[in-house]
Amino acid sequence: MYKTKKIYLSAIILLFSMSQCVPYDYSISDLSCTQVKFSDLPEEIKSFLYNPEPFKEISPEGYNLGIGTLVCLDSVNYYKYEVVKTIIGPWIDYMKLIDTKNKIRYRIETGTPMPYIILKNKIYFSNTHNYFTTVEDFNEFIFTCYSLKCNILINCYCANYISP
Numbered sequence: 001m002y003k004t005k006k007i008y009l010s011a012i013i014l015l016f017s018m019s020q021c022v023p024y025d026y027s028i029s030d031l032s033c034t035q036v037k038f039s040d041l042p043e044e045i046k047s048f049l050y051n052p053e054p055f056k057e058i059s060p061e062g063y064n065l066g067i068g069t070l071v072c073l074d075s076v077n078y079y080k081y082e083v084v085k086t087i088i089g090p091w092i093d094y095m096k097l098i099d100t101k102n103k104i105r106y107r108i109e110t111g112t113p114m115p116y117i118i119l120k121n122k123i124y125f126s127n128t129h130n131y132f133t134t135v136e137d138f139n140e141f142i143f144t145c146y147s148l149k150c151n152i153l154i155n156c157y158c159a160n161y162i163s164p
Contacts, residue, residue, distance in 0.1 A: 023084065024096055024106060025104050025106065025149075026106050026149060027106070027107040028106050028112075028123065029109060031147060033144050033147070035144060036124070036144070036145050037141075038143070039139060041124070042120075045119060045124060048071065050138070052067050055115075056068075067115050068115060069081060069095070069114050069116060070097070070116050071115045071116070071117050072118045074119060078101035078102075079097060079098065080098050080100060081096060081108075081116070082096045082098065084096050093110065094107050094108060095108040095109075095110070096108070097123070102150060104148075112125055113127070113128060113131070118148075122148060124145050125143060125144050125146075126142075126143055127141070127143065128140075128141060128142075
């Protein structure tokens with residue numbers, strides 16, 4: 001009887017500790033956001049959309065890989081991303097955006113249109129997939145802008161760049 005209680009207690013402690021180990025701090029979809037028309041986007045983002053050439057990735061062999069998944073338009077890039085695969089199979093579970101300066105990790109759901117554009121502590125997602133190849137008029141675009149978190153202990157720039 002004592003051994004059975006000990007096993008149950010150990011299992012409960014193990015399950016509780018595993019449930020506390022989340023590989024990200026925030027889910028992007030839980031952050032505050034606004035819908036932004038193309039005409040209301042910051043000029044840096046409009047410039048990128050009109051001329052994405054400087055952001056195209058080239059492989060070591062010289063092949064054009066297209067525009068990367070993550071485009072940071074700030075003067076210093078403190079962000080990187082990782083692909084998190086499912087436990088079973090070769091599928092992608094979600095993308096993890098990592099703020100290396102503030103030590104904050106974000107979950108971006110699979111199927112979110114790329115590239116992810118970061119500017120002034122905000123991340124912008126187009127509401128349209130393949131917009132560089134399928135849409136002729138950029139004024140049709142609507143973006144969702146999420147405000148990324150700042151670590152209070154680290155002095156970071158949190159500008160409200162877009163008026164709602």
